[in-house]
Amino acid sequence: MRYVPPIILSQVERGVLKGSFQAFVMMQDIVDFTRIAESFQNTQFHGADNIGELLNKITAGPIQSVHKYGGFISHFVGDAICAIFIGEDPTAMLAALMEIRDFLKDFPLIYLEGRHQKVSMREIISYGEVKWTVFSNPYQYEYLFYGEAFSELSLLCEHSCKNAYSGSVITKIGAKHFQEDGACANLGSLAVTADKQHHKFSFSPHTRSVFYHKNFYDAKLNNEIRNLAVCFVRISSPTTNASAIHKLHIVADRYRGYVNKIDCAESLPVALVLFGVPRSEGKSAYQACEFARELALRQKNLSIGLSCGYAFAGLIGSPDVQEYTALGQCLNLASRLAKQAKPGEIIMDESVYRETAKMYDTKMMGSLHLKGISAKIQYYSLSLKRIKRSLIFDSIFVGRKEEMAFLEELRTTSRKLHRNTIVYINGDPGLGKSRLAWEYMQNIDGHYKFVVTNDKLNNGHLDAVRQILRAIFELGEDDDEEQTKSILDEAFKEIDGEMPEHSKAFLAAILELWYKGSAWDHCPLEQRQERQKEAFCAIISYLLKRKPVLLLLDDGQWIDETSRQFLAALDPCQDHNLLILSPSRYIAGGNCVDLHLDKFTRYDLNLAPLKPRDCRSMLTSILEIKNSRYPAISTIMNKADGFPLYLEQMAYYLLERGRKSKHPLQLPEKFNSFSISDVMNSRIDGFNQGMRECLYYASILGMSFNIK
CATH class of the missing domain: 1.10.8 (Helicase, Ruva Protein; domain 3)
Structure with missing residues (x-):
């Protein structure tokens, strides 16, 4: 599923996680492939299969030539392949290059837009020191090639010349072999003789497996045209690479993002994270926005670009060297937007804006021309703040006397028995389930009262629990990080030892705040969620020692799974009880929702139409x-x-x-x-x-x- 160069795998096998060498770096980029892919997608029934087949046929020859002369593929960059030839002698690289040119010369014409057209590849070559690093983390290892040669390669990619070569490459090969074409230099054909080389690298299946995420290891990989969301993340500070990549994986895992690859651009790492492939949960744009928001809160100085739309997703490369990735206009656009974004800024295109505008605070930034995209693109900044969700009722509340009496009887009984209770108010959309719960709640005194709104799309990790905590600590929507920390600090002074002091750090993390050097930082990754759950249970127990809690859990059928688990863990043995009112729609087959809160006594109120x-x-x-x-x-x-x-x-x-x-x-x-x-x-x-x-x-x- 992921391509990792055998040279990297062999080094990891030996316990070596970084190194460097002098090398030539050659990129072969298919000219105008996005247009070719879109044409296949729009006009052919088996468009995805045809795109994948064509792409693999084009890249198979260059990959074979690279390996034949002792080079290796370092990574794929969209529809381009990047190869490395270690050493100062350009002979092997040139032999491979000439063979690739011959391969393309003989490649069959493709029929596109009513005529036969020739396939060509742009060659970009640099030379210098190549550094490499492996980033280990519990999700999946990442590798990165960078250094002088890759910095030059990034600059050459921005040139408008058909082919591009660095000055050091021209010097190594000899200036006499290049012809000037205006501001560009073209390398002529050369008769090169080089020995065929074949390197063998040994590594175990376990070493390969650490580069594969367990959530996607067994995913079914087909060539498809998929609706997906794309996030490019540019890490603006080279001193924070390891920390930023670790945090990126933590947050991507939370929102089911697939970290497809991490490349080097202008000396800095750029991560490509896909949502909706290879597995989809049907809310890719929302997941991408949540991922971008949380990552930006956790790690400063990131530049993030977002886009969504239909794209090709499938395996590219040759049978021996291939990886699963996505190609299409939305990926090009997200990449350009990430480059446009300032450090600390998240920029989205109009397609993401249309999908998620109701959920977030966004601002239109204007329109701009991006390289490789003909039309002007409208773009928007994504604030780190969400739009506050609330229940809205305008008309008079009528009837429901029997239902109100039923709820009051349950509240009184469960309070006397010190019993945690959940009441599911069941019914079809439009029956007034939420209004009934809201009106009942307004008539109750002597309780802590909290409202949680859930919806089908906006139900991210711990979203419901986060809403409860914001209500408990009376946090304002416009409170910044310092204000929020100040409020938490004051609250824990009042709590004064009735909860473990380290609970503050774990509750703060739920609120997307982090205290440097706190218990959160020192807690093993695999234990953090359990410690958050314990802290949440502790704060609810603290409240229940003082008075009952009434929680309106609106549209409970859409609560996020982790919040459900936190509620299920609440201890029923307290001085006062917790009553949850959960207005819920019927689910498939007309059945009632069950949140499986086994420590709660369950009651159902099936709402009838008004009299x-x-x-x-x-x-x-x-x-x-x-x-x-x-x-x-x-x-x-x-x-x-x-x-x-x-x-x-x-x-x-x-x-x-x-x-x-x-x-x-x-x-x-x-x-x-x-x-x-x-x-x-x-x-x-x-x-x-x-x-x-x-x-x-x-x-x-x-x-x-x-x-x-």
């Missing part, structure tokens, strides 16, 4: 009328079938339509054929101030609307 009299009360309140005998009232009630959200939206539609009509409570003739989608679309068409609220409710319904 007719309550429907009338809601409608007359919204419409500000006393007489409920208008024909429109009965029509809306029949249409809504007791669903509060439907009643509310239809009433607002009628109210807004009436402002533009001589007959304020008259429904359109075709109203009986209207769906809730039609009603909301009609509202959207005429909204100004109310549009935000309408779209919020539309998102609750989980429906798609055309707002263009």
